[in-house]
Amino acid sequence: MRKREVLLFLLLGTLMLSGCNKKTEENTIESTIAVSNSITEIDTSNMFSDRxxxxxxxxxxxxxxxxxxxxxxxxxxxxxxxxxxxxxxxxxxxxxxxxxxxxxxxxxxxxxxxxxxxxxxxxxxxxxxxxxxxxxxxxxxxxxxxxxxxxxxxxxxxxxxxxxxxxxxxxxxxxxxxxxxxxxxxxxQEGHGIVSKDDLVLTSGTYVITSASHGISGKDSVRIANGSYTIVSEKDGIHAENTEDSSLGFVYLAGGSFSITSQQDGISASSWLQAEDGTYEILSGEGSARVQNQSSGEDKPMQRTFQEEAEENTTSIKGIKAVTQLVLNGGTYNIDAEDDALHSNGNLAVKNGTYALSSGDDGIHADSNASISGGGIDIIKSYEGIEGLSIDITGGEIFVLATDDGMNAAGGNDSSGFEGPGFGGDQFASTEGAYINIAGGVLRVNASGDGIDSNGDITVSGGETYVSGPTNDGNGTLDYSGTAQVTEGIFAAAGSSGMAQNFDSSSTQGVIMINTDPQEQNTNIVLLDSNGTELLNWTAEKEYSSIIISSSEIKEGETYTIKAGTTEQSITMDSLVYGNNSHGGAPGSSGGERGDRQGDGMQRKPGKEQDSGNIL
Structure with a gap:
């Protein structure tokens, strides 16, 4: 969960009051998008003529x-x-x-x-x-x-x-x-490389473009079927923008090979952007290297300066960006972005493809819904890995490395939930429409902030999810302000115990949460049934003192043993949910009567039940 000092709230409040009428380049392009979880199907059959x-x-x-x-x-x-x-x-x-x-x-x-x-x-x-x-x-x-x-x-x-x-x-x-x-x-040497004030189509050939502004720019659209493109630009590499018709200004990529080095967005569309195939090497701005402690090994959220936050609002330096929706149906992507690697002001869908994403901010960001149904995604560097108002994971193989939250459903907008002193509202309240749904795929999260954080609900109904971190007691592997339910799939998490939350009593699949003595990183966590049969064996990538395990193999009334590094604990499942939720449930709720049996009976930090909102 993103956390800021009171000073930052006050400074940003002053900025907003003094600069509320200032038009920035990104704000000019990025119009307000209605909240919706549905991707609009685009008819791409007539994008290219025979000629x-x-x-x-x-x-x-x-x-x-x-x-x-x-x-x-x-x-x-x-x-x-x-x-x-x-x-x-x-x-x-x-x-x-x-x-x-x-x-x-x-x-x-x-x-x-x-x-x-x-x-x-x-x-x-x-x-x-x-x-x-x-x-x-x-x-x-x-x-x-x-x-x-x-x-x-x-x-x-x-x-x-x-x-x-x-x-x-x-x-x-x-x-x-x-x-x-x-x-x-x-x-x-001045201006753009190639511009069409109508539709701009490229279907084959080899192009080497160097420009002082955008590399390739189309007013109504940019459509690329194939070809090889090396672009070095002082603004966007590929840019489509129509301020008169919101249905135009789109980018459609059916294939091609792209090497883009841009000082602003790698590829940008003022409406929708869709890619079917292609190979993309994109460096936007200074890339993720601007994040000083991103790969330092320090297990604490990277604190960006107020100046950095303000600069993000003036210039868009994203890898691939669309205003209404971004749909990636395939392709190979290697993106190193100073801001978000993949960004949509509306909905974002990854359906297939291979992705290596390094970001100075979010690996994948949607102001509305972010959905992943296939492909291989490696978020190598990020501040927050995957962020949206809502997040649906139904397939794919996903690895997330984040210096703050691994997954965050919190209003979507980069500054969503930011309502500090003087702003009005409750920054810890649930956000309407916020949820995380994991129904398939394999998800591995390594986070220094919260592993999976929702300002609303969390639902796990399939797939395999493994969460490592955090190690600091100000965050937890799970953090939510609504409900958290597991019904199917494998869920395993290991992190700090100070803010640990379990799934709640609405879960229909067995789940265990325990505390342990502090354990070293890269130690195995093994779940055994009463016969000594191994049900799960997983290596936690960070130090930990709290474990959550859920599997269809965990049954009410049965006894299980968890071996974690140098410790071993036996547990009898008196109900489907073992281990008290830090929201403080009553007996019978989330294993409430066992609130002091999570391993060491340690005291919880007061007020954690309010510490589920994404502050920034």
């Missing part, structure tokens, strides 16, 4: 344009050449070769015209505008010829030449598709 993917062309039926400084040549009346500016005026296919050291190719055709431009060993740089500018057309296709190297570059400034705000090396007012079997290098 989007077609890289072939008939040379005999194409118009050749030879680019030479002050001497460019074309024999077609459909092309107008004025000094170093080449303007294409009519529908057709145009093959460009040669170079312009300070020039521009402009497409200025009818709104019904489709134009294909073949880059056949082209180099165009422009010191005052875009190297390639689509002023008007229905749709333009830029195709790199097989085996060719092509360069489009802006050298640092943009001079107004018409009513359009040209701000990229490749700039299009119309639908734009890039494909091919060659390489295109795009450099923008």
């Amino acid at each position: 989007d993917k077609e890289v072939g062309y008939e040379e005999s039926e194409s118009v050749a344009i030879s680019l030479v400084d002050d001497s460019s040549v074309c024999e077609s009346d459909a092309v107008v050449i004025t000094e170093n500016t080449v303007t294409i005026k009519e529908e057709g296919t145009y093959i460009l070769s040669g170079s312009l050291s300070n020039g521009m190719v402009i497409v200025e055709a009818e709104d019904t015209d489709k134009i294909q431009i073949i880059l056949n060993g082209v180099s165009i740089s422009n010191s005052q505008s875009a190297a390639l500018y689509v002023r008007s057309a229905d749709k333009v296709f830029i195709t790199t010829a097989s085996g060719t190297e092509n360069i489009l570059e802006n050298n640092g400034t943009y001079v107004v030449i018409d009513e359009n705000n040209i701000d990229s090396a490749v700039f299009s007012k119309s639908d734009l598709t890039l494909n091919g079997e060659g390489t295109l290098t795009v450099t923008a």
